[in-house]
Amino acid sequence: MPAWIKRLPTAPAGRRSKWLVLAAWLIAAVALGPLAGKLGEVEDSGPNAFLPRGAESAAVNTELEKFRTDELMPAVVVYTGDISAARKLAADERGEFGGFAAEGEQIAPPVPSDDGKALMTVVPLDGGDGLTDRVDELRDVAGANAPPGVDVEVGGPAASLTDQVAVFDSLDATLMIATGSVVAVLLLITYRSPILWLFPLISVGFAAVLTQVGTYLLAKHAGLPVDPQSAGILMVLVFGVGTDYALLLIARYREELHRQEDRHTAMRIALRRSGPAVLASAGTIAVGLACLVFADINSSRSLGLVGAVGVVCAFLAMVTVLPALLVIAGRWVFWPFVPRHGTPARKARTVWSRIGAAVARRPRWSWLMSVGVTGVLALSATGITMGLSQAEMFQDKPESVVAQERISAHYPSGASDPAEIVARADRAADVRKAAAGTDGVAAVRDGDRTPDGALVSYAVVLQDAPDSQAAKDTVDRLRDAVHGVDGADALVGGTTAQTLDTQRAADRDLRTVIPVVLLVVLGVLILLLRSLVAPLLLLATVVLSFFAALGGSNLLFEHVLGFAGVDWSIPLMGFVFLVALGIDYNIFLMHRVREEAGRLGHARGVLEGLTSTGGVITSAGVVLAATFAVFAGLPLVTMAQMGVIVGIGVLLDTFLVRTVLVPALALDLGRVFWWPGRLARRPARGDGDCGDGDSGDGASGDGEGAAGQAAGREAVLPG
Numbered sequence: 001m002p003a004w005i006k007r008l009p010t011a012p013a014g015r016r017s018k019w020l021v022l023a024a025w026l027i028a029a030v031a032l033g034p035l036a037g038k039l040g041e042v043e044d045s046g047p048n049a050f051l052p053r054g055a056e057s058a059a060v061n062t063e064l065e066k067f068r069t070d071e072l073m074p075a076v077v078v079y080t081g082d083i084s085a086a087r088k089l090a091a092d093e094r095g096e097f098g099g100f101a102a103e104g105e106q107i108a109p110p111v112p113s114d115d116g117k118a119l120m121t122v123v124p125l126d127g128g129d130g131l132t133d134r135v136d137e138l139r140d141v142a143g144a145n146a147p148p149g150v151d152v153e154v155g156g157p158a159a160s161l162t163d164q165v166a167v168f169d170s171l172d173a174t175l176m177i178a179t180g181s182v183v184a185v186l187l188l189i190t191y192r193s194p195i196l197w198l199f200p201l202i203s204v205g206f207a208a209v210l211t212q213v214g215t216y217l218l219a220k221h222a223g224l225p226v227d228p229q230s231a232g233i234l235m236v237l238v239f240g241v242g243t244d245y246a247l248l249l250i251a252r253y254r255e256e257l258h259r260q261e262d263r264h265t266a267m268r269i270a271l272r273r274s275g276p277a278v279l280a281s282a283g284t285i286a287v288g289l290a291c292l293v294f295a296d297i298n299s300s301r302s303l304g305l306v307g308a309v310g311v312v313c314a315f316l317a318m319v320t321v322l323p324a325l326l327v328i329a330g331r332w333v334f335w336p337f338v339p340r341h342g343t344p345a346r347k348a349r350t351v352w353s354r355i356g357a358a359v360a361r362r363p364r365w366s367w368l369m370s371v372g373v374t375g376v377l378a379l380s381a382t383g384i385t386m387g388l389s390q391a392e393m394f395q396d397k398p399e400s401v402v403a404q405e406r407i408s409a410h411y412p413s414g415a416s417d418p419a420e421i422v423a424r425a426d427r428a429a430d431v432r433k434a435a436a437g438t439d440g441v442a443a444v445r446d447g448d449r450t451p452d453g454a455l456v457s458y459a460v461v462l463q464d465a466p467d468s469q470a471a472k473d474t475v476d477r478l479r480d481a482v483h484g485v486d487g488a489d490a491l492v493g494g495t496t497a498q499t500l501d502t503q504r505a506a507d508r509d510l511r512t513v514i515p516v517v518l519l520v521v522l523g524v525l526i527l528l529l530r531s532l533v534a535p536l537l538l539l540a541t542v543v544l545s546f547f548a549a550l551g552g553s554n555l556l557f558e559h560v561l562g563f564a565g566v567d568w569s570i571p572l573m574g575f576v577f578l579v580a581l582g583i584d585y586n587i588f589l590m591h592r593v594r595e596e597a598g599r600l601g602h603a604r605g606v607l608e609g610l611t612s613t614g615g616v617i618t619s620a621g622v623v624l625a626a627t628f629a630v631f632a633g634l635p636l637v638t639m640a641q642m643g644v645i646v647g648i649g650v651l652l653d654t655f656l657v658r659t660v661l662v663p664a665l666a667l668d669l670g671r672v673f674w675w676p677g678r679l680a681r682r683p684a685r686g687d688g689d690c691g692d693g694d695s696g697d698g699a700s701g702d703g704e705g706a707a708g709q710a711a712g713r714e715a716v717l718p719g
Contacts, residue, residue: 051297142154153403421460443460525538
């Protein structure tokens with residue numbers, strides 16, 4: 001291998017090359033910055049963006065494009081209250097609504113409910129660009145002159161889409177501001193320096209620009225799927241993961257500054273020693289997220305692939321521009337706690353050495369108690385209610401949800417959002433007859449034909465609310481009925497069908513993606529630790545942590561936050577994020593433990609690894625959990641649930657799994673933990689004590705010795 005390739009990983013620490021690295025990033029940021037602002041141009045917010053690949057409802061959306069040159073999307077204006085006054089208001093406003101209707105479309109007279117207590121006017125809008133603006137303008141007009149006692153709401157598919165878009169429109173800015181503020185505050189608390197906290201944030205800023213540019217280019221030229229949800233989560237992931245890597249690198253650099261007089265040498269050593277762990281972590285998270293490419297649901301695939309791009313960009317920034325900035329700035333960035341050459345990096349006894357000693361005294365009891373705590377939390381996951389209705393998707397009810405509730409109270413619940421049937425025109429009569437005779441169907445409206453007369457579409461009004469289980473059952477019966485018409489090639493779509501298809505695809509994705517993620521993460525751990533037992537145990541602890549996080553989150557959802565259930569996408573998304581991110585901290589810990597075990601022996605190496613990485617991993621876990629906790633305040637319940645489950649899972653991994661469970665298992669098993677690797681076969685250099693793990697009595701002394709030895713070890717807080 002050429003010498004320059006070997007020197008490349010430490011180039012940011014070079015006396016001249018550090019300037020070249022910084023210059024390269026600055027040039028790239030200036031040159032590519034304009035592309036970062038174009039990410040919104042490639043986001044897919046179309047009707048199939050959140051649906052499964054190959055779903056029947058997605059095929060219906062595609063076929064419906066053939067029926068018109070301009071896609072129509074109805075808004076439904078609902079009048080309730082004083083019905084006499086409402087009738088006059090609806091008649092007056094009908095003329096005004098004509099200005100909003102799509103070209104060539106007419107506003108039908110208001111439709112009274114069977115109970116005579118409501119009126120409904122359907123406004124067919126052009127579903128192209130500017131739809132949300134037209135809905136906002138329609139809402140300004142509807143009910144503007146309503147007399148006392150008359151309530152007017154605008155709902156229907158167009159209004160529902162507008163309310164969802166409103167959430168995502170402010171999502172990026174809200175998340176960026178909130179995440180940046182949270183990270184800045186936590187870094188200030190962690191470093192207790194008025195200067196140092198800026199360097200990780202500057203580096204994350206470079207990573208964010210590179211991420212947006214890379215995502216935009218891949219979406220535009222390589223077909224990378226991007227939707228508003230994945231674009232919003234992307235920045236939070238980059239902030240969280242990037243800050244984690246910054247904390248790990250800075251801690252190791254600070255340690256080496258106590259040992260090395262020259263800061264360039266200190267950074268080279270820090271990069272060489274922490275680089276493999278950071279690379280393994282980034283690789284595990286990126287590949288784990290990329291496994292979502294096997295998911296059927298398009299939004300899941302988008303989130304996984306876009307997230308993988310973000311992790312790679314965060315890794316590149318943290319091992320290049322951050323080291324360059326730190327070396328250029330010098331030791332003073334740590335002021336007022338400047339690391340001096342020749343001084344110890346930490347006190348002889350720390351909170352982490354005490355925790356290690358306590359675990360070492362009774363390792364078997366420690367890991368059994370840890371499993372018991374996580375197991376109790378995991379049991380709470382058995383009572384989860386899966387699925388959210390449209391009304392339950394928002395923490396605060398938007399106008400479209402209120403309108404749907406009024407419609408459901410006075411009309412057949414599916415009147416505002418009917419199912420759609422597309423079939424061959426030559427079998428139209430048979431298809432209509434089959435649909436009309438289906439149990440749960442309230443009415444089949446007159447059909448439309450494509451310009452060439454080949455296809456016909458019918459709007460089918462369901463008796464039950466579009467997002468109810470009864471409506472989903474009706475869709476199943478409806479599909480069976482129309483599929484039974486020979487030669488009709490009939491398809492059933494619409495909102496209810498989309499919900500049903502997504503629910504079933506989520507179940508399939510769980511069975512498909514989870515085994516792939518587990519195998520990939522296991523492979524990375526085996527390569528990193530050169531062992532089989534340790535990776536299997538580490539993976540088992542992370543899976544246990546996921547179920548504990550799911551159970552703990554369900555308790556919060558049900559008893560604190562008041563959510564009606566858990567969205568179908570959460571178990572898979574939560575699993576992938578928590579396994580990838582949770583194994584992250586085990587990688588940081590065990591990479592150091594393996595290094596120390598080769599020098600000090602197994603038992604002392606475990607405790608020294610825990611003591612050395614305790615501060616930095618805890619800080620990293622708190623930062624990552626806090627960044628995802630930002631989601632909890634968003635109006636969309638799905639995003640809030642994602643933030644809660646990832647935040648709880650990361651905290652469990654940080655304070656219980658990595659601090660107690662994993663070290664206790666390693667101490668209890670002894671050298672078998674590294675089987676069949678080298679550390680399992682022969683004593684290491686140093687004191688020769690690899691420990692048999694059968695008793696924690698001797699290990700306690702190791703812990704005290706490990707805590708007091710070594711001139712410097714990783715720590716985030718000075719002293």
